[in-house]
Amino acid sequence: MFRRLMLVLPLLVAIGAGSAQAQRCDTRFNFHNRSSTEVIEFYFDRSSRPDFTRDELGAGTLPAGQSLRFTAAHPELYDFRAVLPGGRRVDLYRVDICSITDVTLTDAGLTAK
Secondary structure, three states: OHHHHHHHHHHHHHHHHHHHHHHHOOOEEEEEEOOOOOEOEEEEEEOOOOOOOOOOOOOOOEOOOOEEEEEOOOOOEEEEEEEOHHHOEEEEEEEEHHHOOEEEEEOOEEEEO
16 A cells, blocks of 8 residues: 555656646737737637637737737637738747746847747
8 A cells, every 4th residue: 555655656746746737827818919900810829739720819910019818718829810901920939838928029030029
């Protein structure tokens, strides 16, 4: 019995640490459009997904100089995509959602801080 407990204990500690990490992770972030054009589509999905799933702007757009607040569903790595008029895509990959508060689009690209 004691031997089993000693084998399981490290696993329980690891699970507890993972749960504590998830509880401390704030997945909210602001998306700022600091570019010279509007954003017609905006996507963010877990990096483990093969494709982007849903335009977070829905039927709307994000004009130049405006910002919106979003919340990611999971404390993981995320990929971001902004689509501009004419279909130009600007991507940013493998961002730790727990370590950022802002995703910013400029004419030079997407950044996360």
